[in-house]
Amino acid sequence: xxxxxxxxxxxxxxxxxxxxxxxxxxxxxxxxxxxxxxxxxxxxxxxxxxxxxxxxxxxxxxxxxxxxxxxxxxxxxxxxxxxxxxxxxxxxxxxxxxxxxxxxxxxxxxxxxxxxxxxxx
Numbered sequence: 001x002x003x004x005x006x007x008x009x010x011x012x013x014x015x016x017x018x019x020x021x022x023x024x025x026x027x028x029x030x031x032x033x034x035x036x037x038x039x040x041x042x043x044x045x046x047x048x049x050x051x052x053x054x055x056x057x058x059x060x061x062x063x064x065x066x067x068x069x070x071x072x073x074x075x076x077x078x079x080x081x082x083x084x085x086x087x088x089x090x091x092x093x094x095x096x097x098x099x100x101x102x103x104x105x106x107x108x109x110x111x112x113x114x115x116x117x118x119x120x121x
Contacts, residue, residue, distance in 0.1 A: 002055075028106030029054035031082075031099065037113045040089045048112045050099030052082040058101035058108075065095045089116045 002025040009018050034049035052058050060082040062069045069076065069084070076086045082101060086093055094116045100109045 025055070026103065026105035027053075027055040029058040029101035029103055029108040031101060031108050031110045034110075034112075036111065037115065039115045039117065040086075040093075042091060042116055042118050043088050046086045046089050046093070046114060046116075048084040048086070048097055048099070048114060050082040050084065050101070050110055050112070052099075052101040052108075054101065054103045054105065056103050058082075058103040061100045061102070063098045063100070064093075066098075086114075089114075091116050091118060 004023050006021045006023060007018055008021065009016065011017075030053050032049070032051040032053075034051065038046055038048055040046040048062075050060065050062075052060060060078055062078060062084050069078075075088065076084060078084055082099060084097065084099070093114055095114060097112045097114060098109055099112065100107060
C-alpha cells in the first residue's frame with residue numbers, strides 16, 4: 001500500500017519544532033467477478049473462485065451453508081489468492097458457499113453455489 005512519512009515544521013522568532021507523521025492508505029477488499037455457480041461430478045476436484053485484492057492483504061474466510069470451513073481439512077485448501085479448491089467432491093459438498101474478505105479498511109463477500117452430480121451407472 002501507500003505509506004509515506006510527512007514532517008510538519010513550525011517556526012517563529014523563538015525557535016523551530018518539528019513533528020513527524022506516518023500516513024498509511026488502506027484499500028478495502030475487492031473480489032473479482034467469476035462464476036456464481038460451479039458444477040462438478042462426484043470424486044472430481046472443484047475450484048470456487050474468490051480472487052481478492054486489498055491493502056493490507058485481506059483475511060479470507062469461507063463458509064458453507066453458514067458454517068465456517070476450518071483451514072486444516074485434508075479435503076480442501078484455500079489458495080493464496082482466496083479461492084477454495086476441493087480435491088475430491090462428495091455429494092454432501094453441494095450447497096451455498098460464501099467467501100468473505102476482510103481487512104482494516106472494510107470487507108467484501110461473494111456467494112458461489114456448488115452442485116455435485118453423481119454419474120449414472
